[in-house]
Amino acid sequence: MIWVDTIIQGILLGGLYALFAAGLSLVFGIMRLVNLAHGDLIILASYLILILVTATGMNPFVAAIVAAPVLFALGWLLQRFVLNRTLGDDILPPLLVTFGLSIVLQNALLEGFSADSQRISLGALETASVSVGSLSFGVIPLLTFASAIGVILGLNQLFYRTGIGRAFRATSDDATTASLMGIRPNRVFATATGIAMIVVTISALYLGTRANFDPSIGPARLIYAFEAVIIGGLGSLWGTLAGGVIIGVAQTLGAAINPEWQILAGHVAFLVVLLVRPRGLFPRGND
Amino acid sequence: MSILSLQNVSKSFESLKVTDGVSFDVPKGEALGIIGPNGAGKSTLFNLITGNLMSDNGKIFYDGRDVTRVPAMRRCLNGVGRSFQIPQPFEKLTVFENLVVAGAFGRDTSEAEVTQACAEILERTEMIDRANVPAGQLRLLERKRLELARALATDPKLLLLDEIAGGLTDAECQSLIQTIRDIHKSGVTIIWIEHVLHALTSVVERLLVLDFGRVIGIGEPGEIMESREVREIYLGIEV
Numbered sequence: 001m002i003w004v005d006t007i008i009q010g011i012l013l014g015g016l017y018a019l020f021a022a023g024l025s026l027v028f029g030i031m032r033l034v035n036l037a038h039g040d041l042i043i044l045a046s047y048l049i050l051i052l053v054t055a056t057g058m059n060p061f062v063a064a065i066v067a068a069p070v071l072f073a074l075g076w077l078l079q080r081f082v083l084n085r086t087l088g089d090d091i092l093p094p095l096l097v098t099f100g101l102s103i104v105l106q107n108a109l110l111e112g113f114s115a116d117s118q119r120i121s122l123g124a125l126e127t128a129s130v131s132v133g134s135l136s137f138g139v140i141p142l143l144t145f146a147s148a149i150g151v152i153l154g155l156n157q158l159f160y161r162t163g164i165g166r167a168f169r170a171t172s173d174d175a176t177t178a179s180l181m182g183i184r185p186n187r188v189f190a191t192a193t194g195i196a197m198i199v200v201t202i203s204a205l206y207l208g209t210r211a212n213f214d215p216s217i218g219p220a221r222l223i224y225a226f227e228a229v230i231i232g233g234l235g236s237l238w239g240t241l242a243g244g245v246i247i248g249v250a251q252t253l254g255a256a257i258n259p260e261w262q263i264l265a266g267h268v269a270f271l272v273v274l275l276v277r278p279r280g281l282f283p284r285g286n287d
Numbered sequence: 288m289s290i291l292s293l294q295n296v297s298k299s300f301e302s303l304k305v306t307d308g309v310s311f312d313v314p315k316g317e318a319l320g321i322i323g324p325n326g327a328g329k330s331t332l333f334n335l336i337t338g339n340l341m342s343d344n345g346k347i348f349y350d351g352r353d354v355t356r357v358p359a360m361r362r363c364l365n366g367v368g369r370s371f372q373i374p375q376p377f378e379k380l381t382v383f384e385n386l387v388v389a390g391a392f393g394r395d396t397s398e399a400e401v402t403q404a405c406a407e408i409l410e411r412t413e414m415i416d417r418a419n420v421p422a423g424q425l426r427l428l429e430r431k432r433l434e435l436a437r438a439l440a441t442d443p444k445l446l447l448l449d450e451i452a453g454g455l456t457d458a459e460c461q462s463l464i465q466t467i468r469d470i471h472k473s474g475v476t477i478i479w480i481e482h483v484l485h486a487l488t489s490v491v492e493r494l495l496v497l498d499f500g501r502v503i504g505i506g507e508p509g510e511i512m513e514s515r516e517v518r519e520i521y522l523g524i525e526v
Contacts, residue, residue, distance in 0.1 A: 163398045166380065166388045173377040180337060181441055182363040182393035 005135055006256045007249055012137070014228075014248030015145030016206055018241040020221050021228035022151050023199040025240045028229065030172045030192045031087060036098040039222030040105040041197065045071055045204030046213050047113055050120050060120050064205040068198050075197030080190040087189070102218065109215035117212035126209070144206045148244070151199055152237045158195070168192055227270040233280030242281055246273065288351070290315040290445055290476050291336065296345035298328075298335060298500075305331045306342070307500035313445075318477040320487040320508065323497035324520070329480045330372060332497065333447050336478075337369050338362045350444065363393050368443025372450040372480075374430035378423030382414060382433055385422050386440040393441025405440055412436040412466055428459045435466065445476045452483040460486055488512075496520075 024038045035041075045067060052063035082101075086093040128139040159165040167188050171178045175185040207213060207221065227247055232239025247266045254265020273281070289312040298306040305328045313319050323329050334340040336347065338359035347355045354362055377385050386408060390401030409415040412432045417425065422433060431451050438446055448467070452460050464486050471477050471490065481487040487508075488494070494511040496504040498520045504511050511517055 163388075163391050166384055166398075167392060169380055170377040170385075170388045173379055174375055176339065177371070177375045177377070178388075178392075179358075179360045180339070180363055180369055181389035181437070182360055182395060183388070184360050 002256070006252050008135065008137065009141070010249030010252035011245050012141035012145045012248070013252060014241070014245030015141070015148035016203070016210065016244070017224045017228045017247050018148040018244030019144070019151060019199065019203040019206065020225035021232070021240045021244055022148070022155065022237060023196040023203065024222075024225045025229045025232070025234075025237060026155060026196045026199065027193055028234065030168050031189050032091075033083060033087060033094050034091075034098070035083075035196075036095060036222065037102040037105055037218075038098075038200070038225060039218030039220070040102045040109075041071075041075075041200050041218075042204050042207055042221055043109060043213060043215060043218045044105055045197075045201045046120065046208035047109060047118075049201075049204055049208055050118055053120055060122055060205060060209060064201055067204075068201045071197040071201050072194040075200075076190045076194040079193035080186060083193065084186050084189055106215050106218065113215060115214055115216070117214040118208075119212050120205070120208035122209050140206070140209060144210070147202055147206065148241060151202060152241055155195075155199075155237055164188075164191060224266070227266070231270060231273045231280055233283035236280075236282040239280060239282035243273075246270075288315055289313055289348075290350055291478075292346075292348040293336075294346040294348070296335060296342045296347060298331060298340060298342050305500050306335060308345070309497075309500070309502055310345075311495060311502060311505055313476060313478060316474060316476055317493065318471050318479065318491045320491035320494045321478060321480045321497060322482070322484070322487070322494060327497040328500040329497055330449060331500075333369060333449055333478075333480065336447060337367055363441055364395055366442065366444035367447070368393075368438035368441045368445070369447040370431075370434035370438045370449055370451055372453070374427075374434045376422035376425070376430060376433050376437070378421065380422060381419050382422055382425070382436075383409065383418040385433060385437050389437045390440040390442075401440070404442075408436050408439045411469065412439070413462070428455055428463075431455065431463065432466075435463075435470075439470065443475060445478070446470065448477065448479040448481075450480055450482060452481055452486040464489055484512075 020042065024035060027033050027035050048067045048070065049060060049063045052058060052066055053060050083094060083097065086097045122140065125139060129136045130139065159168060167183050171183060171185050171188045179185055224247055228240050228243035231243030231246055246269055250269035251262050251266040255262035291313040294310050296306055296309045297304065309332065321329055331340065335342050338357060342355060346353060349362065349367065350365065377388065380388065383405065386405040387398050387401060390405050391398045394401060409418055412435055414429065414432050414436055417429055425433060435451060452463060455463065460483065467477070468490055479487060479491060491508060493506060494508040495502060496511060496517050503520065504514055504517050
């Protein structure tokens with residue numbers, strides 16, 4: 001029974017990694033931009049939610065709803081005025097610029113909030129659980145996993161059922177041709193990054209309530225996100241969820257055997273998937 | 288009145304002059320054919336007209352306005368449509384989605400406003416039974432028809448066709464010619480680059496000959512094909 005429990009904890013943890021990865025995957029899928037500052041943007045969003053909670057005493061879920069449009073705007077402006085300038089045939093400039101942005105964000109957060117670790121408190125909800133038979137599930141991990149599914153369903157609806165979604169797919173396919181159809185690729189990209197920042201806000205809410213965070217932990221979260229995206233097969237959102245779950249389960253199983261093996265087991269699982277399926281579990285058709 | 292007017296337009300790639308002082312006018316409603324040997328700068332000329340490339344000097348007027356420095360997206364909204372020589376559909380979108388995206392953004396309106404028009408265009412271009420197929424799975428003729436259909440979805444006043452008949456069988460070519468004729472009859476101005484001369488001359492009213500980026504002749508197709516210079520340069524016949 002302990003193993004069933006461990007695996008379920010791992011699956012639910014995978015929801016959090018899938019949330020980290022969904023924003024990264026969205027941006028990569030549309031504009032082939034690898035955002036190395038993605039993890040730090042999640043931490044930035046966590047601090048923003050923390051500020052709102054401590055300054056006004058509002059519920060963290062409400063704070064996340066308040067923070068989301070602010071972060072959408074930040075993402076929109078970041079893409080429109082900084083990252084769009086780096087896009088082109090050469091893949092190096094966006095890597096360098098987002099790497100630089102990562103360092104700037106970490107140091108700005110360190111300057112603003114010190115290196116002390118923080119946590120967003122949810123009160124009684126933190127320890128709440130529901131029992132099914134002899135198993136019990138934390139409410140927060142369940143909410144995290146449900147949010148991951150909600151985010152992926154929402155993004156799929158957006159991609160396949162709306163005009164802006166079709167513009168995303170058309171621009172991702174061929175930005176030059178899209179501009180001949182009256183699409184403004186720069187604005188499409190800015191909107192995509194804005195939407196990714198809403199996903200970042202949701203990730204930040206669960207990251208900040210689940211465990212302590214400090215300005216330096218962004219890159220480690222970025223690694224899990226990367227691994228989930230790559231296991232899933234670049235650009236597939238459901239694959240990203242599968243990737244998150246694989247890493248989550250590997251980590252909890254590793255930790256159950258020996259607590260020192262938690263992180264290592266996740267990375268080993270990633271390497272094994274790469275060895276067996278070099279293009280990930282659900283590779284996109286032909287790119 | 289001319290819908291398009293080029294005045295002394297030039298474009299170089301490093302030391303290579305691809306478009307060299309090109310000037311011509313296209314009256315509204317005309318069908319103009321462009322011919323010339325490979326590398327004459329025909330596709331570059333289209334890129335300059337659509338705004339994918341910016342000219343080094345000279346002026347381009349479209350619909351009475353100077354559009355020399357206007358970006359491609361804006362020219363599309365103003366009614367410049369284009370099909371590519373090598374079809375470039377959005378491969379992961381269905382045929383219908385390809386049109387809807389072009390229609391909604393190209394006319395700056397909502398998808399709901401253009402779905403009816405897009406369905407009619409698919410009907411006209413004989414692509415309606417392929418509407419829900421991902422564009423990446425289409426065959427050559429279908430891809431060419433999609434190029435045409437998608438350009439039409441943006442509701443162009445000026446339609447640029449880049450070698451749309453190349454690589455088709457005679458029967459396929461005939462039905463495509465009929466479609467293009469119908470589009471022309473509906474009042475759309477057409478500029479058509481084509482190597483398949485009989486296809487071109489069965490539609491266009493005037494022919495322009497390009498060689499090494501220069502206009503070496505423009506006029507009624509019969510006269511142009513008779514001229515000594517065109518026969519020497521284009522057809523490679525010693526007269």
